Amino acid sequence: MDLRDLHDLRDWLPRALGVAERWGGQFGPYESHEAHRVASDAFTEAFDRLAKRMDHNYPFFHPRYAGQMVKPPHPAAVTGYLTAMLFNPNNHAAEGGPATTEMEREAVAALAGMFGFDAHVGHLTTSGTMANLEALYVARQVHPGRGIAYSSECHYTHERMCHVLGVEGHRIPVDGYGRIDLDALEGALRGGRIGTVVVTTGTTGLGAVDPVHEVLALARRYGVRVHVDAAYGGFYAVLGRVGAGGVDPAPWRAIAGCDSVVVDPHKQGLQPYGCGAVLFPDPRAGRHFAHDSPYTYFTDAELHLGEISLECSRAGAAAAALWLTLQLLPLTPDGFGRILAANRRAALRWADLLDASGELELYQRPDLDIVTYFPATADRALSSIDAASERLLRAGMTAEADPVFLSVLRADADAFVRRHPGVVRDAQEARVIRSVLIKPESEHYLPTLHARVAELAADARATP
Numbered sequence: 141m142d143l144r145d146l147h148d149l150r151d152w153l154p155r156a157l158g159v160a161e162r163w164g165g166q167f168g169p170y171e172s173h174e175a176h177r178v179a180s181d182a183f184t185e186a187f188d189r190l191a192k193r194m195d196h197n198y199p200f201f202h203p204r205y206a207g208q209m210v211k212p213p214h215p216a217a218v219t220g221y222l223t224a225m226l227f228n229p230n231n232h233a234a235e236g237g238p239a240t241t242e243m244e245r246e247a248v249a250a251l252a253g254m255f256g257f258d259a260h261v262g263h264l265t266t267s268g269t270m271a272n273l274e275a276l277y278v279a280r281q282v283h284p285g286r287g288i289a290y291s292s293e294c295h296y297t298h299e300r301m302c303h304v305l306g307v308e309g310h311r312i313p314v315d316g317y318g319r320i321d322l323d324a325l326e327g328a329l330r331g332g333r334i335g336t337v338v339v340t341t342g343t344t345g346l347g348a349v350d351p352v353h354e355v356l357a358l359a360r361r362y363g364v365r366v367h368v369d370a371a372y373g374g375f376y377a378v379l380g381r382v383g384a385g386g387v388d389p390a391p392w393r394a395i396a397g398c399d400s401v402v403v404d405p406h407k408q409g410l411q412p413y414g415c416g417a418v419l420f421p422d423p424r425a426g427r428h429f430a431h432d433s434p435y436t437y438f439t440d441a442e443l444h445l446g447e448i449s450l451e452c453s454r455a456g457a458a459a460a461a462l463w464l465t466l467q468l469l470p471l472t473p474d475g476f477g478r479i480l481a482a483n484r485r486a487a488l489r490w491a492d493l494l495d496a497s498g499e500l501e502l503y504q505r506p507d508l509d510i511v512t513y514f515p516a517t518a519d520r521a522l523s524s525i526d527a528a529s530e531r532l533l534r535a536g537m538t539a540e541a542d543p544v545f546l547s548v549l550r551a552d553a554d555a556f557v558r559r560h561p562g563v564v565r566d567a568q569e570a571r572v573i574r575s576v577l578i579k580p581e582s583e584h585y586l587p588t589l590h591a592r593v594a595e596l597a598a599d600a601r602a603t604p
Protein backbone atom coordinates (compact mmCIF):
# COMPACT_ATOMS: atom_id res chain seq x y z
CA MET A 141 0.00 0.00 0.00
CA ASP A 142 1.23 3.50 -0.47
CA LEU A 143 2.20 5.73 2.40
CA ARG A 144 -1.23 7.39 2.46
CA ASP A 145 -2.79 3.96 2.98
CA LEU A 146 -0.54 3.44 5.99
CA HIS A 147 -1.83 6.70 7.34
CA ASP A 148 -5.43 5.39 7.02
CA LEU A 149 -4.44 2.29 8.96
CA ARG A 150 -3.39 4.38 11.95
CA ASP A 151 -7.07 5.06 12.27
CA TRP A 152 -8.40 1.61 11.33
CA LEU A 153 -6.09 -0.67 13.29
CA PRO A 154 -7.18 0.62 16.73
CA ARG A 155 -10.77 0.05 15.62
CA ALA A 156 -9.90 -3.56 14.86
CA LEU A 157 -8.57 -3.90 18.41
CA GLY A 158 -11.76 -2.28 19.69
CA VAL A 159 -13.89 -4.99 18.06
CA ALA A 160 -11.99 -7.77 19.83
CA GLU A 161 -11.99 -5.91 23.15
CA ARG A 162 -15.68 -5.17 23.09
CA TRP A 163 -16.58 -8.73 22.16
CA GLY A 164 -14.14 -10.35 24.59
CA GLY A 165 -15.29 -8.16 27.47
CA GLN A 166 -18.61 -9.96 27.78
CA PHE A 167 -17.01 -13.21 29.01
CA GLY A 168 -15.85 -11.87 32.33
CA PRO A 169 -12.46 -11.46 33.93
CA TYR A 170 -9.75 -14.12 34.12
CA GLU A 171 -6.07 -14.10 34.88
CA SER A 172 -3.57 -14.25 32.05
CA HIS A 173 -0.82 -16.82 32.63
CA GLU A 174 2.67 -15.73 33.58
CA ALA A 175 4.06 -18.32 31.13
CA HIS A 176 2.91 -16.05 28.32
CA ARG A 177 4.22 -12.83 29.73
CA VAL A 178 7.25 -11.18 28.19
CA ALA A 179 9.14 -8.19 29.49
CA SER A 180 8.30 -5.06 27.62
CA ASP A 181 12.01 -4.18 27.18
CA ALA A 182 12.66 -7.58 25.63
CA PHE A 183 9.69 -7.11 23.32
CA THR A 184 10.95 -3.69 22.28
CA GLU A 185 14.45 -4.98 21.65
CA ALA A 186 13.26 -7.99 19.59
CA PHE A 187 10.79 -5.84 17.71
CA ASP A 188 13.53 -3.38 16.81
CA ARG A 189 15.57 -6.23 15.40
CA LEU A 190 12.57 -7.34 13.33
CA ALA A 191 12.05 -3.80 12.08
CA LYS A 192 15.71 -3.64 11.07
CA ARG A 193 15.44 -6.92 9.20
CA MET A 194 12.46 -5.63 7.24
CA ASP A 195 14.80 -3.08 5.63
CA HIS A 196 16.01 -5.99 3.54
CA ASN A 197 13.07 -5.86 1.11
CA TYR A 198 11.81 -4.59 -2.22
CA PRO A 199 9.34 -1.67 -2.48
CA PHE A 200 6.40 -3.65 -3.86
CA PHE A 201 4.05 -0.75 -3.15
CA HIS A 202 5.95 1.75 -5.30
CA PRO A 203 5.50 1.97 -9.06
CA ARG A 204 9.30 1.90 -9.44
CA TYR A 205 8.84 -1.76 -8.51
CA ALA A 206 7.63 -3.20 -11.84
CA GLY A 207 8.72 -6.83 -11.57
CA GLN A 208 6.70 -9.76 -10.26
CA MET A 209 2.94 -9.99 -9.63
CA VAL A 210 3.01 -8.65 -6.12
CA LYS A 211 1.60 -5.60 -4.36
CA PRO A 212 0.70 -4.93 -0.74
CA PRO A 213 -2.86 -5.60 0.41
CA HIS A 214 -5.53 -2.91 0.40
CA PRO A 215 -6.10 -1.19 3.79
CA ALA A 216 -9.57 -2.78 3.85
CA ALA A 217 -7.98 -6.22 3.51
CA VAL A 218 -5.48 -5.47 6.28
CA THR A 219 -8.24 -4.16 8.56
CA GLY A 220 -10.51 -7.13 7.83
CA TYR A 221 -7.68 -9.59 8.31
CA LEU A 222 -6.44 -8.10 11.56
CA THR A 223 -9.92 -7.74 13.03
CA ALA A 224 -10.72 -11.40 12.39
CA MET A 225 -7.22 -12.64 13.22
CA LEU A 226 -7.59 -11.41 16.79
CA PHE A 227 -10.33 -14.04 17.12
CA ASN A 228 -8.28 -16.58 15.10
CA PRO A 229 -11.18 -18.36 13.40
CA ASN A 230 -10.50 -21.52 11.41
CA ASN A 231 -12.69 -21.90 8.32
CA HIS A 232 -12.14 -25.62 8.18
CA ALA A 233 -15.48 -26.08 9.92
CA ALA A 234 -18.34 -23.77 10.81
CA GLU A 235 -17.69 -24.15 14.57
CA GLY A 236 -14.12 -23.01 13.91
CA GLY A 237 -15.43 -19.66 12.78
CA PRO A 238 -19.16 -19.17 12.24
CA ALA A 239 -18.90 -15.51 11.21
CA THR A 240 -15.95 -15.92 8.87
CA THR A 241 -17.49 -19.06 7.35
CA GLU A 242 -20.48 -16.94 6.33
CA MET A 243 -18.15 -14.27 4.98
CA GLU A 244 -16.29 -16.91 2.99
CA ARG A 245 -19.53 -18.18 1.45
CA GLU A 246 -20.50 -14.64 0.46
CA ALA A 247 -17.06 -13.78 -0.93
CA VAL A 248 -16.92 -17.02 -2.91
CA ALA A 249 -20.44 -16.34 -4.26
CA ALA A 250 -19.17 -12.94 -5.43
CA LEU A 251 -16.26 -14.64 -7.23
CA ALA A 252 -18.72 -17.11 -8.80
CA GLY A 253 -20.82 -14.14 -9.96
CA MET A 254 -17.71 -12.53 -11.45
CA PHE A 255 -17.32 -15.59 -13.68
CA GLY A 256 -21.03 -15.69 -14.53
CA PHE A 257 -21.77 -18.97 -12.71
CA ASP A 258 -25.48 -19.58 -12.02
CA ALA A 259 -24.71 -22.09 -9.28
CA HIS A 260 -21.44 -23.17 -7.69
CA VAL A 261 -19.60 -25.02 -5.02
CA GLY A 262 -16.26 -23.64 -3.97
CA HIS A 263 -14.13 -22.19 -1.25
CA LEU A 264 -11.02 -20.21 -0.51
CA THR A 265 -7.65 -21.95 -0.29
CA THR A 266 -4.27 -20.87 0.99
CA SER A 267 -2.95 -20.52 -2.56
CA GLY A 268 -3.45 -21.00 -6.26
CA THR A 269 -1.34 -24.12 -6.01
CA MET A 270 -3.74 -25.75 -3.53
CA ALA A 271 -6.75 -24.53 -5.52
CA ASN A 272 -5.36 -26.06 -8.73
CA LEU A 273 -4.53 -29.29 -6.89
CA GLU A 274 -8.19 -29.56 -5.84
CA ALA A 275 -9.43 -28.90 -9.36
CA LEU A 276 -7.06 -31.52 -10.81
CA TYR A 277 -8.02 -33.95 -8.05
CA VAL A 278 -11.66 -33.60 -9.12
CA ALA A 279 -10.52 -34.01 -12.75
CA ARG A 280 -8.95 -37.33 -11.82
CA GLN A 281 -12.01 -38.48 -9.85
CA VAL A 282 -14.36 -37.68 -12.73
CA HIS A 283 -12.18 -39.33 -15.40
CA PRO A 284 -10.11 -41.97 -13.64
CA GLY A 285 -7.35 -43.34 -15.83
CA ARG A 286 -7.42 -40.39 -18.22
CA GLY A 287 -4.73 -37.74 -18.39
CA ILE A 288 -4.63 -33.96 -18.10
CA ALA A 289 -3.46 -31.67 -20.93
CA TYR A 290 -1.92 -28.26 -20.35
CA SER A 291 0.08 -25.85 -22.46
CA SER A 292 3.83 -25.45 -22.32
CA GLU A 293 3.24 -21.89 -21.01
CA CYS A 294 0.94 -22.93 -18.15
CA HIS A 295 2.11 -22.63 -14.55
CA TYR A 296 4.56 -25.42 -13.61
CA THR A 297 2.21 -26.45 -10.80
CA HIS A 298 0.06 -28.46 -13.24
CA GLU A 299 2.86 -30.78 -14.28
CA ARG A 300 3.94 -31.14 -10.68
CA MET A 301 0.41 -31.85 -9.42
CA CYS A 302 -0.11 -34.46 -12.13
CA HIS A 303 2.88 -36.26 -10.58
CA VAL A 304 1.39 -35.86 -7.10
CA LEU A 305 -1.96 -37.24 -8.27
CA GLY A 306 -0.43 -40.02 -10.36
CA VAL A 307 -2.11 -38.67 -13.50
CA GLU A 308 -0.51 -38.64 -16.93
CA GLY A 309 0.29 -35.05 -17.97
CA HIS A 310 0.24 -34.01 -21.66
CA ARG A 311 2.20 -30.92 -22.58
CA ILE A 312 0.68 -29.05 -25.54
CA PRO A 313 2.72 -26.51 -27.52
CA VAL A 314 1.69 -22.85 -27.80
CA ASP A 315 1.19 -20.52 -30.75
CA GLY A 316 3.14 -17.35 -31.50
CA TYR A 317 1.31 -15.45 -28.73
CA GLY A 318 1.97 -18.00 -25.99
CA ARG A 319 -1.59 -19.38 -26.16
CA ILE A 320 -2.40 -23.09 -26.29
CA ASP A 321 -2.14 -24.37 -29.88
CA LEU A 322 -5.56 -25.65 -30.92
CA ASP A 323 -4.36 -27.97 -33.66
CA ALA A 324 -1.85 -29.59 -31.36
CA LEU A 325 -4.52 -29.88 -28.68
CA GLU A 326 -6.96 -31.54 -31.06
CA GLY A 327 -4.26 -33.99 -32.11
CA ALA A 328 -3.75 -34.92 -28.46
CA LEU A 329 -7.50 -35.17 -27.74
CA ARG A 330 -7.94 -37.55 -30.68
CA GLY A 331 -5.73 -40.06 -28.88
CA GLY A 332 -8.56 -40.52 -26.33
CA ARG A 333 -6.25 -40.54 -23.30
CA ILE A 334 -7.09 -37.06 -22.03
CA GLY A 335 -9.96 -36.39 -19.62
CA THR A 336 -9.37 -32.72 -18.77
CA VAL A 337 -7.69 -29.73 -20.46
CA VAL A 338 -6.24 -26.87 -18.44
CA VAL A 339 -6.52 -23.42 -20.01
CA THR A 340 -4.92 -20.32 -18.53
CA THR A 341 -6.50 -16.88 -18.66
CA GLY A 342 -3.39 -14.87 -18.07
CA THR A 343 -0.23 -16.99 -18.14
CA THR A 344 2.22 -16.25 -15.36
CA GLY A 345 5.01 -15.38 -17.79
CA LEU A 346 3.41 -13.30 -20.55
CA GLY A 347 -0.14 -12.80 -19.29
CA ALA A 348 -1.38 -14.56 -22.44
CA VAL A 349 -5.07 -15.50 -22.42
CA ASP A 350 -5.85 -18.92 -23.88
CA PRO A 351 -8.89 -19.03 -26.22
CA VAL A 352 -11.17 -20.65 -23.63
CA HIS A 353 -14.18 -20.49 -25.96
CA GLU A 354 -12.39 -22.43 -28.70
CA VAL A 355 -10.84 -24.95 -26.32
CA LEU A 356 -14.22 -25.51 -24.68
CA ALA A 357 -15.95 -26.23 -27.99
CA LEU A 358 -13.16 -28.61 -28.97
CA ALA A 359 -13.04 -30.36 -25.61
CA ARG A 360 -16.80 -30.97 -25.58
CA ARG A 361 -16.57 -32.66 -28.96
CA TYR A 362 -14.21 -35.18 -27.38
CA GLY A 363 -16.10 -35.53 -24.10
CA VAL A 364 -13.31 -33.77 -22.24
CA ARG A 365 -13.56 -31.44 -19.22
CA VAL A 366 -12.03 -27.93 -19.07
CA HIS A 367 -10.33 -26.42 -16.04
CA VAL A 368 -9.51 -22.69 -16.12
CA ASP A 369 -6.41 -21.55 -14.28
CA ALA A 370 -7.20 -17.87 -13.73
CA ALA A 371 -4.95 -17.61 -10.66
CA TYR A 372 -3.28 -14.47 -11.94
CA GLY A 373 -5.71 -13.07 -14.52
CA GLY A 374 -9.09 -14.09 -13.09
CA PHE A 375 -10.17 -10.67 -11.84
CA TYR A 376 -10.03 -9.44 -15.44
CA ALA A 377 -13.35 -11.28 -15.85
CA VAL A 378 -14.85 -8.09 -14.36
CA LEU A 379 -13.86 -6.24 -17.54
CA GLY A 380 -13.66 -9.20 -19.89
CA ARG A 381 -17.24 -10.40 -19.50
CA VAL A 382 -18.57 -6.99 -20.54
CA GLY A 383 -15.83 -6.38 -23.11
CA ALA A 384 -14.51 -3.29 -21.28
CA GLY A 385 -10.92 -2.06 -21.13
CA GLY A 386 -10.11 -3.42 -24.58
CA VAL A 387 -10.22 -7.00 -23.22
CA ASP A 388 -11.45 -9.61 -25.71
CA PRO A 389 -14.72 -10.87 -24.13
CA ALA A 390 -14.89 -14.31 -25.81
CA PRO A 391 -12.53 -16.25 -23.49
CA TRP A 392 -13.95 -14.62 -20.36
CA ARG A 393 -17.56 -15.34 -21.24
CA ALA A 394 -16.71 -18.97 -21.95
CA ILE A 395 -15.44 -19.59 -18.41
CA ALA A 396 -19.02 -20.01 -17.15
CA GLY A 397 -19.34 -23.07 -19.41
CA CYS A 398 -16.17 -24.76 -18.09
CA ASP A 399 -15.91 -27.28 -15.25
CA SER A 400 -13.73 -25.51 -12.71
CA VAL A 401 -11.86 -22.28 -12.21
CA VAL A 402 -9.10 -21.08 -9.90
CA VAL A 403 -8.44 -17.46 -9.00
CA ASP A 404 -5.93 -15.99 -6.53
CA PRO A 405 -7.27 -13.01 -4.58
CA HIS A 406 -3.71 -12.67 -3.26
CA LYS A 407 -2.52 -11.59 -6.72
CA GLN A 408 -4.87 -9.07 -8.42
CA GLY A 409 -7.43 -9.21 -5.60
CA LEU A 410 -5.70 -6.86 -3.13
CA GLN A 411 -5.35 -9.58 -0.48
CA PRO A 412 -2.36 -10.58 1.65
CA TYR A 413 -0.78 -13.94 0.79
CA GLY A 414 -2.79 -16.93 1.86
CA CYS A 415 -5.83 -16.42 -0.36
CA GLY A 416 -6.63 -18.54 -3.41
CA ALA A 417 -10.00 -19.91 -4.50
CA VAL A 418 -11.39 -22.86 -6.43
CA LEU A 419 -14.92 -22.92 -7.85
CA PHE A 420 -17.00 -25.49 -9.69
CA PRO A 421 -20.17 -24.38 -11.50
CA ASP A 422 -21.73 -27.79 -10.81
CA PRO A 423 -22.31 -28.09 -7.05
CA ARG A 424 -22.18 -31.86 -7.36
CA ALA A 425 -18.38 -31.57 -7.57
CA GLY A 426 -18.57 -31.33 -3.76
CA ARG A 427 -19.22 -35.07 -3.50
CA HIS A 428 -15.60 -35.83 -4.37
CA PHE A 429 -14.52 -34.38 -1.05
CA ALA A 430 -17.01 -36.20 1.16
CA HIS A 431 -15.49 -37.75 4.24
CA ASP A 432 -16.66 -38.73 7.66
CA SER A 433 -14.54 -37.25 10.39
CA PRO A 434 -15.55 -38.25 13.92
CA TYR A 435 -14.37 -35.09 15.64
CA THR A 436 -15.56 -32.13 13.57
CA TYR A 437 -18.84 -31.02 12.00
CA PHE A 438 -21.64 -31.29 14.45
CA THR A 439 -23.58 -28.08 14.18
CA ASP A 440 -24.57 -27.60 10.59
CA ALA A 441 -26.68 -29.60 8.17
CA GLU A 442 -25.20 -27.88 5.12
CA LEU A 443 -21.93 -28.96 3.57
CA HIS A 444 -19.14 -27.41 5.61
CA LEU A 445 -16.34 -25.66 3.81
CA GLY A 446 -14.08 -28.35 5.29
CA GLU A 447 -16.15 -31.03 3.63
CA ILE A 448 -15.53 -29.67 0.16
CA SER A 449 -11.83 -29.03 0.58
CA LEU A 450 -8.58 -31.01 0.71
CA GLU A 451 -6.99 -28.57 3.12
CA CYS A 452 -7.96 -28.69 6.78
CA SER A 453 -7.14 -25.58 8.86
CA ARG A 454 -7.43 -22.31 6.98
CA ALA A 455 -7.40 -18.70 8.17
CA GLY A 456 -10.90 -17.35 8.66
CA ALA A 457 -9.14 -13.99 8.69
CA ALA A 458 -8.43 -14.40 4.95
CA ALA A 459 -12.18 -14.65 4.32
CA ALA A 460 -12.86 -11.56 6.45
CA ALA A 461 -10.20 -9.63 4.55
CA LEU A 462 -11.66 -10.53 1.15
CA TRP A 463 -15.22 -9.96 2.32
CA LEU A 464 -14.49 -6.45 3.64
CA THR A 465 -12.56 -5.56 0.48
CA LEU A 466 -15.47 -6.66 -1.71
CA GLN A 467 -17.96 -4.59 0.31
CA LEU A 468 -15.99 -1.50 -0.71
CA LEU A 469 -14.70 -2.51 -4.13
CA PRO A 470 -17.36 -4.78 -5.63
CA LEU A 471 -16.55 -6.98 -8.62
CA THR A 472 -18.09 -4.60 -11.14
CA PRO A 473 -16.57 -2.44 -13.88
CA ASP A 474 -17.06 0.62 -11.63
CA GLY A 475 -15.61 -1.09 -8.57
CA PHE A 476 -12.67 -3.45 -8.99
CA GLY A 477 -12.81 -2.81 -12.72
CA ARG A 478 -11.35 0.68 -12.30
CA ILE A 479 -8.16 -0.78 -10.86
CA LEU A 480 -7.81 -3.35 -13.63
CA ALA A 481 -8.62 -0.80 -16.34
CA ALA A 482 -5.84 1.46 -15.04
CA ASN A 483 -3.36 -1.45 -15.03
CA ARG A 484 -4.37 -2.30 -18.55
CA ARG A 485 -4.12 1.28 -19.83
CA ALA A 486 -0.63 1.50 -18.33
CA ALA A 487 0.38 -1.76 -20.03
CA LEU A 488 -0.95 -0.70 -23.44
CA ARG A 489 0.57 2.74 -23.16
CA TRP A 490 3.92 1.24 -22.28
CA ALA A 491 3.67 -1.15 -25.22
CA ASP A 492 3.23 1.90 -27.49
CA LEU A 493 6.17 3.72 -25.91
CA LEU A 494 8.32 0.60 -26.29
CA ASP A 495 7.32 0.27 -29.93
CA ALA A 496 8.45 3.82 -30.53
CA SER A 497 11.63 3.51 -28.46
CA GLY A 498 15.13 3.25 -29.89
CA GLU A 499 16.63 1.72 -26.73
CA LEU A 500 14.03 -0.95 -26.07
CA GLU A 501 11.84 -3.32 -28.07
CA LEU A 502 8.50 -4.78 -27.12
CA TYR A 503 8.70 -8.59 -26.91
CA GLN A 504 4.97 -9.21 -27.18
CA ARG A 505 1.88 -6.97 -27.03
CA PRO A 506 0.17 -7.56 -23.64
CA ASP A 507 -3.18 -9.40 -23.44
CA LEU A 508 -3.57 -8.12 -19.84
CA ASP A 509 -1.07 -6.11 -17.78
CA ILE A 510 2.23 -7.96 -18.18
CA VAL A 511 4.68 -6.09 -20.40
CA THR A 512 7.70 -7.88 -21.88
CA TYR A 513 10.57 -6.12 -23.62
CA PHE A 514 14.32 -6.19 -24.20
CA PRO A 515 17.20 -3.81 -24.89
CA ALA A 516 17.59 -3.27 -28.65
CA THR A 517 21.20 -4.37 -29.16
CA ALA A 518 23.01 -3.37 -32.34
CA ASP A 519 23.79 -6.94 -33.49
CA ARG A 520 20.29 -8.28 -32.67
CA ALA A 521 21.81 -11.54 -31.49
CA LEU A 522 20.01 -13.57 -28.82
CA SER A 523 23.21 -13.85 -26.77
CA SER A 524 23.69 -10.09 -26.61
CA ILE A 525 19.99 -9.45 -25.91
CA ASP A 526 20.23 -11.93 -23.04
CA ALA A 527 23.34 -10.28 -21.61
CA ALA A 528 21.89 -6.78 -21.99
CA SER A 529 18.64 -7.82 -20.25
CA GLU A 530 20.68 -9.18 -17.37
CA ARG A 531 22.72 -5.95 -17.15
CA LEU A 532 19.57 -3.84 -17.27
CA LEU A 533 17.92 -5.87 -14.49
CA ARG A 534 21.00 -5.64 -12.27
CA ALA A 535 21.69 -1.97 -12.95
CA GLY A 536 18.09 -1.09 -12.10
CA MET A 537 18.13 -2.99 -8.83
CA THR A 538 21.50 -1.78 -7.62
CA ALA A 539 21.23 1.89 -8.63
CA GLU A 540 21.93 4.03 -5.56
CA ALA A 541 19.72 6.82 -6.85
CA ASP A 542 16.56 6.15 -8.80
CA PRO A 543 16.44 2.32 -8.75
CA VAL A 544 13.86 0.29 -10.69
CA PHE A 545 12.93 -3.28 -9.90
CA LEU A 546 12.10 -5.52 -12.87
CA SER A 547 11.99 -9.26 -13.47
CA VAL A 548 13.19 -11.46 -16.32
CA LEU A 549 11.51 -14.10 -18.42
CA ARG A 550 13.36 -16.82 -20.33
CA ALA A 551 12.22 -16.99 -23.93
CA ASP A 552 13.39 -19.95 -25.97
CA ALA A 553 14.91 -19.27 -29.38
CA ASP A 554 11.95 -20.61 -31.35
CA ALA A 555 9.48 -18.43 -29.45
CA PHE A 556 11.73 -15.41 -29.84
CA VAL A 557 12.23 -15.83 -33.58
CA ARG A 558 8.50 -16.30 -34.13
CA ARG A 559 7.92 -12.83 -32.70
CA HIS A 560 11.08 -11.19 -34.01
CA PRO A 561 12.15 -12.93 -37.22
CA GLY A 562 15.13 -10.56 -37.59
CA VAL A 563 17.06 -11.69 -34.49
CA VAL A 564 20.23 -13.72 -34.83
CA ARG A 565 19.74 -17.14 -33.35
CA ASP A 566 23.08 -17.72 -31.66
CA ALA A 567 21.76 -19.19 -28.40
CA GLN A 568 19.08 -21.63 -27.19
CA GLU A 569 17.22 -18.92 -25.31
CA ALA A 570 17.41 -15.31 -24.21
CA ARG A 571 16.13 -13.52 -21.17
CA VAL A 572 13.81 -10.58 -21.73
CA ILE A 573 12.51 -8.12 -19.15
CA ARG A 574 9.09 -8.71 -17.65
CA SER A 575 7.07 -6.06 -15.79
CA VAL A 576 3.76 -6.93 -14.21
CA LEU A 577 1.83 -3.65 -13.95
CA ILE A 578 -0.41 -4.97 -11.22
CA LYS A 579 -0.81 -1.61 -9.43
CA PRO A 580 -2.96 1.21 -10.79
CA GLU A 581 -0.28 3.65 -9.61
CA SER A 582 1.72 2.51 -12.64
CA GLU A 583 -0.61 4.49 -14.85
CA HIS A 584 0.51 7.92 -13.65
CA TYR A 585 4.10 6.87 -13.07
CA LEU A 586 4.55 5.29 -16.49
CA PRO A 587 6.36 8.16 -18.27
CA THR A 588 8.90 8.30 -15.42
CA LEU A 589 9.28 4.52 -15.37
CA HIS A 590 9.72 4.27 -19.11
CA ALA A 591 12.26 7.10 -19.23
CA ARG A 592 14.32 5.50 -16.46
CA VAL A 593 14.22 2.01 -17.98
CA ALA A 594 15.15 3.43 -21.40
CA GLU A 595 18.09 5.27 -19.81
CA LEU A 596 19.30 2.06 -18.15
CA ALA A 597 18.80 0.15 -21.42
CA ALA A 598 21.00 2.65 -23.28
CA ASP A 599 23.79 1.88 -20.77
CA ALA A 600 23.10 -1.85 -20.87
CA ARG A 601 23.44 -1.88 -24.67
CA ALA A 602 26.68 0.06 -24.54
CA THR A 603 28.59 -1.71 -21.75
CA PRO A 604 29.30 -5.31 -22.68
Ligand SMILES: *Cc1c(COP(=O)(O)O)cnc(C)c1O
Nearest residue numbers: 267268269295344369371372404
Ligand atom coordinates in the same frame (compact mmCIF):
# COMPACT_ATOMS: atom_id res chain seq x y z
C1 LIG B 1 0.55 -17.80 -9.37
C2 LIG B 1 -0.04 -18.83 -10.23
C3 LIG B 1 -0.27 -20.13 -9.77
C4 LIG B 1 0.19 -20.59 -8.42
O1 LIG B 1 -0.49 -19.93 -7.40
P1 LIG B 1 0.15 -19.64 -5.97
O2 LIG B 1 -0.88 -18.80 -5.33
O3 LIG B 1 1.46 -18.96 -6.20
O4 LIG B 1 0.33 -20.96 -5.29
C5 LIG B 1 -0.92 -21.02 -10.62
N1 LIG B 1 -1.29 -20.63 -11.85
C6 LIG B 1 -1.08 -19.40 -12.33
C7 LIG B 1 -1.54 -19.05 -13.71
C8 LIG B 1 -0.45 -18.44 -11.54
O5 LIG B 1 -0.21 -17.21 -12.02
